[in-house]
Amino acid sequence: MHYKILKTNEFIVFLILVGLSIVVGAVNPAFFSLATLFDTLRGSIVYFIMAFGLLPLMIAGGIDISFVAIAAVSSYATHMFLIGRGYQGGVLPYFLIACTIGVSMGLLNGLLVTRFNLPIFDVSLAAYTMWYGFNLFFIGATANFDLPRGTIGYYARFLFTVKDPFAGTTGLHVSIIYVIGIGLLMWWFLKYTTIGRGVYAIGGNREVAIRSGFPVSRVLLIIFGIMGLMSAIAGVTMAFLSRNFNPVIFINQPLDVLAAIILGGASITGGRGTVVGTSLGVLLIQVINRALILTGIPVEWQRLVVGLILILFTSIPALREQRAKHTSHTTEIAQTDQP
Amino acid sequence: MAEEVLRVENISKKFGGVTALNNVSMAVARGETCCLVGENGSGKSTMIKIISGVYTPDTGDIYINGHHYKKLTPIESIREGIQVIYQDFSLFPNLTVAENISINQQLANGKQLIRWKEINRIAEEGLARINVSLPLDAIVETLTTADRQLIAIVKAMLANARIIIMDEPTTALTQKEITSLFKIIDDLKNRGISTLFVSHKLNEVAEIADRTIIFRNGMKVMEQDAKGLDVKTMEYYMTGRKIDKEAISFSKVDAVSISLLRVENLNLKNCYFNINFDLKPGEVLGITGLLGSGRTELALSLFGLMLAESGKILVRGKEVKIHSPKDACDQGIAYVPEDRIREGLFLDQSINDNMVVSIIDRMAGRFGFLKEKQKRAEGKKWIQRLEIKTPSGVLAAKSLSGGNQQRVVLAKWMASNPKILILNGPTVGVDVGSKADIHNLIRSLANQGLGILLISDDIPELIQTCHRILLMRNGRIAKEFKREDITESQLYIELIGASANNGRA
Numbered sequence: 001m002h003y004k005i006l007k008t009n010e011f012i013v014f015l016i017l018v019g020l021s022i023v024v025g026a027v028n029p030a031f032f033s034l035a036t037l038f039d040t041l042r043g044s045i046v047y048f049i050m051a052f053g054l055l056p057l058m059i060a061g062g063i064d065i066s067f068v069a070i071a072a073v074s075s076y077a078t079h080m081f082l083i084g085r086g087y088q089g090g091v092l093p094y095f096l097i098a099c100t101i102g103v104s105m106g107l108l109n110g111l112l113v114t115r116f117n118l119p120i121f122d123v124s125l126a127a128y129t130m131w132y133g134f135n136l137f138f139i140g141a142t143a144n145f146d147l148p149r150g151t152i153g154y155y156a157r158f159l160f161t162v163k164d165p166f167a168g169t170t171g172l173h174v175s176i177i178y179v180i181g182i183g184l185l186m187w188w189f190l191k192y193t194t195i196g197r198g199v200y201a202i203g204g205n206r207e208v209a210i211r212s213g214f215p216v217s218r219v220l221l222i223i224f225g226i227m228g229l230m231s232a233i234a235g236v237t238m239a240f241l242s243r244n245f246n247p248v249i250f251i252n253q254p255l256d257v258l259a260a261i262i263l264g265g266a267s268i269t270g271g272r273g274t275v276v277g278t279s280l281g282v283l284l285i286q287v288i289n290r291a292l293i294l295t296g297i298p299v300e301w302q303r304l305v306v307g308l309i310l311i312l313f314t315s316i317p318a319l320r321e322q323r324a325k326h327t328s329h330t331t332e333i334a335q336t337d338q339p
Numbered sequence: 340m341a342e343e344v345l346r347v348e349n350i351s352k353k354f355g356g357v358t359a360l361n362n363v364s365m366a367v368a369r370g371e372t373c374c375l376v377g378e379n380g381s382g383k384s385t386m387i388k389i390i391s392g393v394y395t396p397d398t399g400d401i402y403i404n405g406h407h408y409k410k411l412t413p414i415e416s417i418r419e420g421i422q423v424i425y426q427d428f429s430l431f432p433n434l435t436v437a438e439n440i441s442i443n444q445q446l447a448n449g450k451q452l453i454r455w456k457e458i459n460r461i462a463e464e465g466l467a468r469i470n471v472s473l474p475l476d477a478i479v480e481t482l483t484t485a486d487r488q489l490i491a492i493v494k495a496m497l498a499n500a501r502i503i504i505m506d507e508p509t510t511a512l513t514q515k516e517i518t519s520l521f522k523i524i525d526d527l528k529n530r531g532i533s534t535l536f537v538s539h540k541l542n543e544v545a546e547i548a549d550r551t552i553i554f555r556n557g558m559k560v561m562e563q564d565a566k567g568l569d570v571k572t573m574e575y576y577m578t579g580r581k582i583d584k585e586a587i588s589f590s591k592v593d594a595v596s597i598s599l600l601r602v603e604n605l606n607l608k609n610c611y612f613n614i615n616f617d618l619k620p621g622e623v624l625g626i627t628g629l630l631g632s633g634r635t636e637l638a639l640s641l642f643g644l645m646l647a648e649s650g651k652i653l654v655r656g657k658e659v660k661i662h663s664p665k666d667a668c669d670q671g672i673a674y675v676p677e678d679r680i681r682e683g684l685f686l687d688q689s690i691n692d693n694m695v696v697s698i699i700d701r702m703a704g705r706f707g708f709l710k711e712k713q714k715r716a717e718g719k720k721w722i723q724r725l726e727i728k729t730p731s732g733v734l735a736a737k738s739l740s741g742g743n744q745q746r747v748v749l750a751k752w753m754a755s756n757p758k759i760l761i762l763n764g765p766t767v768g769v770d771v772g773s774k775a776d777i778h779n780l781i782r783s784l785a786n787q788g789l790g791i792l793l794i795s796d797d798i799p800e801l802i803q804t805c806h807r808i809l810l811m812r813n814g815r816i817a818k819e820f821k822r823e824d825i826t827e828s829q830l831y832i833e834l835i836g837a838s839a840n841n842g843r844a
Contacts, residue, residue, distance in 0.1 A: 192453050194445060197438070204431035211429055213446045271433030 009265030053230025061270025062120030071235030106228020203270030420501030691718030742773020
């Protein structure tokens, strides 16, 4: 049992993460500071939330890129609606309205997939393009910096603050609590509920899942709903952290989130993936980002490095299989062949 | 007969204009092992689907445990204790053994939350029932076919099966695994669980059956207690013709002329060692051995898919280097692979396209476009010559039965006009009738002067087609037999003996 952990994808990502941190810290000691840690976490928050929302869909064998458009529409539409009515209160109504919109949009994807038996990726590609267009055309084409008074302090609502010689006063943002809460909830959902196991079952073999009596359409609808919900939370959180609402927010980010999930051990073809792995994947991409900045390597390298690590990771299972084939054959013959 | 669990009466089922089942009645008694035998397309699968509620029969009655059904739904069938183990076993490859075993109970009881202790307990108890132990936390895709089958059986038992229907259960199993499967079927019998064993491997049927039912063209042509039923009789009922093994005429080997293929001291580390043999025109040379004996690797090396490390290959007396399939083709060598579905056919392409693919450059016109007419003519020629049963060559290759697919693969290579043909397991998964046809074909090809290497572990096949048989063991040619000098049972002992001597002792 103990050795098994050492062979998991999660452990390898963890090792890379630790190794990378040590190297960067050696080059630039500023990396080992609470300020850097808090800053990295702050940058990761929305990616954590979106990745958790997308993970069940990936496990079920689907690839979606429309979640970023859902985040953009639900947050931007909510903001324009509230600000248009002169709303000056806190953040809660933002989350409530955006979540309702997000879940509805997720379910719409889900209905198209389950009712008309359409491929998940095709639907999401259409939704991705369509919803950004919708946002720009019907709601507004420019970023809006006009925040309600009650929400202005939110971007600097910290759990702890630290004074840092370089960064000044900074802290750990409260929304890290949602991240932890959502992560725990998703972990429980995927491991301890029948629906959650159904997600893995569908990813393993959809036909057999239907034959075994899993309510496949219902499971898919639920995880599309979850995806919409998480996208909305991420969209609103991002807007408050960056103090503006942007109609094309995240438009270039869907692949970063997919990359994080795959780094964390999920498979494109479905059936595999964990919350722990996904979290490590998100962190790894963020750390690579910051590492490049702190070590003075041009930011353009970030994509190259992430790409190389992805190739490495996707080839590990193939390499393992090849080696297994080779060794099994040689052991059969090895014992008698030497004259 | 003991108490009947299942009886169907006067079942007929048509699909469009095709009659799949014609007025068939049969019954299965409690604790009985009943074998259902028939060629592809004889109606076996339709019957399984009717019993499991997937198809509704056009006419006829179904009685299960004394309850009468005109129409049977899958759920009703499962509630009555009918469990089908399909060839794919209906498992989740990405989940653990424990979860695969327990998941149906979890769903049947309508539980919303998972208790992993409960899952493991159910799995352990299930495995204990058939006295096997498997690691509960192993991922199913890492297990062997035999182990997956065990999981499927455990699942069926946990669903309170009274009849377990096994559809071609031994196709992917080794001899040893088949023996232990039969032990489990015996064990099921002692618990009063009946097995409906669907197969076309007749020697296995002869071994396991309490009673045998044979279908042909949608009708039941024979039903008999297994005692005194021999393979020959079964073959006769299955195919409707006598397959006469005595009256086989073998081609004359041209022993005088130079060898078509000569292999000298061929070596490949961990695969085969010091291989020497000759293949004369008109000769069928069998190569046999257990899985892992190196026979497949040797064949692949002769076709350029693996490279030998040392030794010589001579074609018509001249030493040649075969580094790729193209080199092999240039020397007139053709290879028909073991797994025709994965390696030999484009299933979604037409039969014609499949047959001309190896001579595609001959079909091309001046600008590289294919000449449709010529392609069709070539396709027609081979469909006739190899008696491929299809209404048209433009249909997809997947529309054919296994035996006919195998002929398409053969046609593809024959079209390139080879001098040396390497066949790897040419009749694996093919029913008796098509098998005899393929054997005839092999003999007639040899008659035309081809040299044929036949790699197979089907002993009757070797005896009925080969002039000489080489037995490989751990990468070496251990023995050579002339067909006249050895019987089927002697060869069987030699083959299995090879494994007994080399067990992991």
